Amino acid sequence: GENVEQHPSTLSVQEGDSAVIKCTYSDSASNYFPWSKQELGKRPQLIIDIRSNVGEKKDQRIAVTLNKTAKHFSLHITETQPEDSAVYFCAASTTAGNKLTFGGGTRVLVKP
Amino acid sequence: KAGVTQTPRYLIKTRGQQVTLSCSPISGHRSVSWYQQTPGQGLQFLFEYFSETQRNKGNFPGRFSGRQFSNSRSEMNVSTLELGDSALYLCASSLPESSYEQYFGPGTRLTVT
Numbered sequence: 001g002e003n004v005e006q007h008p009s010t011l012s013v014q015e016g017d018s019a020v021i022k023c024t025y026s027d028s029a030s031n032y033f034p035w036s037k038q039e040l041g042k043r044p045q046l047i048i049d050i051r052s053n054v055g056e057k058k059d060q061r062i063a064v065t066l067n068k069t070a071k072h073f074s075l076h077i078t079e080t081q082p083e084d085s086a087v088y089f090c091a092a093s094t095t096a097g098n099k100l101t102f103g104g105g106t107r108v109l110v111k112p
Numbered sequence: 113k114a115g116v117t118q119t120p121r122y123l124i125k126t127r128g129q130q131v132t133l134s135c136s137p138i139s140g141h142r143s144v145s146w147y148q149q150t151p152g153q154g155l156q157f158l159f160e161y162f163s164e165t166q167r168n169k170g171n172f173p174g175r176f177s178g179r180q181f182s183n184s185r186s187e188m189n190v191s192t193l194e195l196g197d198s199a200l201y202l203c204a205s206s207l208p209e210s211s212y213e214q215y216f217g218p219g220t221r222l223t224v225t
Contacts, residue, residue, distance in 0.1 A: 001171070043202065046213055097167040098143050098162075098206045098214055099168040100145070100147075100155075100157060102157075
């Protein structure tokens with residue numbers, strides 16, 4: 001089955017700096033890659049997603065890149081703010097259904 | 113539009129008992145997926161239901177089962193509870209015909225003692 005690896009597991013950045021989280025996946029049939037943010041005690045929420053026919057997608061301070069050949073995708077957060085502190089999850093989906101395989105999560109701490 | 117709701121929000125059970133959790137999807141969403149979240153194993157897919165049929169299944173033992181009703185509401189059941197079943201159980205609803213975006217409910221925190 002699909003396997004998603006996520007790095008780093010923790011990331012500490014200074015406010016205003018950029019944060020980058022990287023994920024690799026194993027199944028070349030994966031075609032949908034969402035990123036979710038989970039604040040302490042809350043549910044995961046989708047922040048951005050990308051499909052296999054797109055190489056890059058941007059939404060304000062957040063961007064995601066996808067390299068299908070290398071089977072990896074990354075989340076970039078620019079101009080980080082304290083409210084960006086949370087756990088971020090990457091995921092991959094291979095089927096027409098809604099089965100997401102998640103990475104292990106990255107705990108991001110933005111220091112003011 | 114109301115979000116995904118899950119009941120109960122918190123539950124304490126004893127080893128060997130069984131439990132049923134409920135999930136009501138966003139109106140119009142016909143796909144419901146269930147996930148288990150633990151500190152050690154992270155977020156793991158349990159199963160997905162669409163049109164009252166299990167469409168996808170994760171790698172969990174047969175003690176974990178689910179079903180979906182004609183109004184798209186879903187339940188999951190865990191029989192013969194073990195201490196390791198203590199977790200946050202999240203359901204997510206989606207429009208299966210579209211972008212696969214999943215909307216998560218608040219979760220049910222299950223503690224097995």
